Structure formats: structure tokens, C-alpha cells
Amino acid sequence: MLALPAVTLFAVVAIYPLVASVWTSLFDQSLLRSDRSYVGLDNYSAIWPDFLSRLGTTLVYSVLATAGPVLVGVTLAMLLNGRVRGRNVLRGLLMLPWLLPGVVVSFLWAWIFNDSYGVLDHLFELVGLPQVNFLGRPGTAMIAVVVAKTWNAFPWVMVVALAVLQTLPAEQLEAACLDGASRLQRFRYVLFPHIVGPVALVSMLEFIYNFGSFDTIFVMTGGGPGTSTMTLALSLYQYAFSSFELGKAAAMGVLWLVALSVVCAGYFLLNRKLESRS
Template identity: 45%
Template sequence: MTILRTGQTKRNGPGLPDGTFAVLLVLPGLALFAAIILYPLLASLTTGFFRQDLRFPGREFVGLSNFADVLHRDFWPTLEHTLVFAGGTTAAAFGIGFALALALNAGLRGSGFMRGLFLFPWVIPGVVTSFLWMWIFNANYGLLNGVLIQLGLMDEAVSWLGEPGTAMLAVIVTKTWASFPWMMVMMLAGLQTVPGELYEAAAVDGAGMFRRFRSITWPGVRSIGLLALLLEFIWNFQHFDTIYVLTGGGPANSTQTFAVAVFQDAFQGFDLGRASALGGLWMLLLLALVGGYLFLSHREDRS
């Protein structure tokens, strides 16, 4: 064993101090992060202060004009649609996933096979899922209209994706079908960490099913449940492919979310400045959401 004297720096390898060696190890990762994430992010935020058309070279500094234009035009309706989509999809996926996790955790016969079957929607690419549900919701030959008419629940076909009142619901159903397996896996993992002895003791004390859920199950999975809800909400808040394939933000912008609006401004309206301004405001909302969650989690841990 080599004993280092006071003030002597331990060296790792051929004459490299530990600090230098550690920096060299993380340097490739930092360079990759700067090239792929940091530089594009800063460039996008900077573009929000310029008037820049994708069809023409050059740009003109306009200060906060793009941000003001975004806030005074369609920012608030887009925010409302984004919150409805993200909130509805997250809540529905969590409810279905948690219910299935409880059923699978109960040790039912064939639960292993069912677990693999329920994961099937999760592994299908988002675009494929969107085209599948586009066929289901089709007004002329869709499966949903056919089944409902055959059951006598409807007299005529409904254009699920063509009506503002039903388009958002159809988009939420589609994304929920693709998202609930992830919620199920997360909650099932949390349920399997709850000691079974707690349920046995509660049953001996005469606690019913709802009492056991409230006092044992939910406290045992609350932390992972809240984390899953946060991550799912963030992913849905910036989701793009399902909405764009199914409705393209229509009809009448009833399903236009931030992701769709930024794409349309940049690559259909060719206004990079306005798209970057909208993206910057979108990012601030996500940062506020994550900051609020971290604050509440820190306060809960301290209490």
C-alpha cells in the first residue's frame, strides 16, 4: 500500500493527477452534449430575436417582436390544446396502467403472458400506431363506426377526426393506447417493492381492500407514481407524431399543440423567428413544471 504525504496529489496512469484524468473521461460526453443539445438550443433561442425567413438568406434583429406576436396571436389557444392533450393522455394512461399493474401484481393465472401482451402497443412505432387508429376512426370505412352502427348505438357514421368536438378525444385515445404499457411497467415495478407482510398484517387487523390501498399500496408507490406522471406529462406536452399524422393540428386548429405549431411556423410558414420564439416560451413552461415538481419533492423530503 502506498501512503501519500500531506499535499501530495495522487496520480492515475502515466503522470496524470486524478482531477485531470476525470476531466479527460467526461470531456467526450461534454463535447457531444454541447454539439448536439447546447449549441442548437442556444441558436434556436437566439433566432427568436430575429426576423428570419427560411426561403431567403440573412436575418434582421427585431428584439422581442416575435415573442409579442406569438403571445397576441394563437399562444393561449395552443396552450389550452396542449394542456388538454397532455393532461388527458397522462391521466388516462396512468389510470389504465395502474389498474392493470394492480391486476398483474395480484398473481392472477397467466399474468406473465398478459404482461407481454399488454406491452405490444408500446413497441409499435408512433407513426404506425397513428395510421392504425386513423383507419379505426375513418368516417367512411372505419372500424369504430362500423361496430357502433352494428350495435345500434349510432344511426350514421361520425367523422371522428374531422369534427372539432371529437378530434381531440380521438387523438387522446390513440396516444393513451400507445402510452399505458409504460405506465403499467413503472407501477408494477413499484408495487413489487411493497412488502407483502404489510398486507397480511392489515388483513389480520380487519382492513378492507380500499383501506389497504390507501394506507399501504399508494404510499408505497407514490414516489414512482409521481415521477411517472411527470415524465409522461412532459413527453405528452412535446408530443408530435400522433397529432400530426392523425389531424395535422386540425380541424380548425382544434388539436394544434405547441409541437405542431412550431413545425407549421418553421416548415410551412417558413418563419424561423416566430417558430423559435414559440419554442422558447414552450421551453419556459416545461422548466417551470419541472422546477415546481423538484420544489415540491424537496419540501416533501424535508418534512
């Protein structure tokens, strides 16, 4: 009886929408008409090529948008962990990108990368470099989106890495210095083993979040140019609200959920492995 309210809430919020989505994926259903017809697995076979293509794009974006914040965040955490003048002020300032909503960050970087009045192209013009349409070219659109996401997400990784670094006993670093270890050796044999576990968990969480990310790509590129930045989230949105095909959108969502479940399983296995070590 004590668990009944929580179980009921979970069933209403999570279980029912999931079952309804799976059921909808078996029908030819549209927002433009009230009736629907049972088609079985036809929706899955119809969207399967699109799913594979969008899955590849989603994986590329997720990997890059995870690696960027982790590299920048860990590097800044290492710098701020040392004796840097005004480091408390720097910590506060570096948290600002994380405090901004994703849509605001997306519009900000869309303005920076704009080929007509963007700040970046203006700087290129000042130094005599040719202007680049970052958001209008397939080769650079993904890079622009990843840069925006990296700027937005690195403070979270930085805070976690910095918190872990501050739990490292100073005696270990002092002993390594007395033994003649270089900075690279101190990082490799002292610092890195200390932070690798928490940073790995943060990386997995960030990857899971990026796997379902929607706002940054939707605002900056809309999945274009062409389909160069079309992820699973945007593809589902297009099926549902551009083509009005709810059955295919639900099928895409179910396949997306299966793929994301594999990623989440990897996170739980990693978490269990790290807990067993500790």
C-alpha cells in the same frame, strides 16, 4: 481534461442550438430568402396570442394524455399483481402497445376512428348507433388523440407500478386482511402510500413527454379540425415549414422551452421531496 469531451459534446449538441434559436428569434428570417433583418422582440409580440392559445391546448392534451395511461396502467398493475391465471402471458401481451413506434400507433388509431371505413364506426353501424366523425369534429378529435396516446403509453406506467407493488411485503397485506380491512381500505392505507411516489414521478415524466409530443396529433388530426388539437409542437412546425417563417418559429420554440422549464422544475422539486422522505 477528463470532462472536456463530454462538455464539448454537450455544448455542440445542446448549448449551440439553443443559443442559435434564441438569436434567430430576433430576426425576420424565412426559408424562402437568404437575407434576414433584425426585428428585436417583434416576433415574440406577433406570436404571443398564438402561443397562449396553443399553450392552453397543449396543457389540456398533456393532462388528459397523462391521466389516461396512469389510470389504466395502475389499474392493470393492481390486477396483475394478484393471483391471475396466465398473468405472465398477459404482462407480455400488454407490453405490445408500448413497443410499437408512435407513428404506427397513430396510423392504427386513425384507421380505427376513420368515419368512412373505420372499425369503430362499423361497430356502431352493427348495433344501430349513428356514425360519428371522431377526427373531424372539434369536440371529439382531442378525445380520439388521447385514446390513442393512452393505449400507447399505459404499459410503461403499468410496468413501473407493478414493479413497485411487488416490493411490498406480503405481511402488510396479510395483517390488513386479518384486521378486517376491505379491498378499498387495503388499497387506500397499504397499496396507495407504497406506490404514490414512483407513480407521481412517472406521471411527471409522462406529462413532460406529452408537453412536447408531436407525432400522434400530427398523424391523426394535423392540429385540426380548425385549431382544436393545435399544440405548441404543431404550431412551431407550421411556422417553420408551412409559413417558412423561421424567426417566428424560433420565438415559439423559445417560449415553449420557458414553459417546459417550469414543468421540469416541478419534476425536480417532486423528485427531491420524495428522495428526502426516503
